[in-house]
Amino acid sequence: MKISDNAKAYWRENIKYVLILLTIWFIVSYGAGILFKEELNIIKIGGFKLAFWFAQQGSMYVFVILIFVYVKLMNNLDKKYGYDE
Template sequence: MTTNNAKAYWRENIKYVLILLAIWFLVSYGAGILLKEELNAIKIGGFKLGFWFAQQGSMYVFVILIFVYVKLMNNLDKKYGYDE
């Protein structure tokens, strides 16, 4: 693998990480803290939605983002010849 390919690989990797972290931040901080009052008007299973996002929703989103990251990295590895 050439140096240019390695730099492009890491550039895309960092881009994926930053995008996924931004999504997680928006869900955990935005939905759990900033939009809590608006989301509390909606109830799921007897619990206010703002409370749910603050307590459990951001964890579920984080786990989903882990699987998304694995899929993205597998595709990236194949693209740059790092697949096993």
């Protein structure tokens, strides 16, 4: 079974979206919680340093937001390539 060029383009664009969103999540979870800790600890939210907040709560919030962004992107991608119902 040969995969059409349309399906290959769809899959390529899907993988691009996944990699971009995972990179954003990595930067927020690992970068903000660990790599940029010193710079972020200057700011406090509710008495907690910002790096601690990102490490404990922020990355989870960003992950949930990224799920909704992915759903929106995939709905648009489905319409673009004619896979919507």
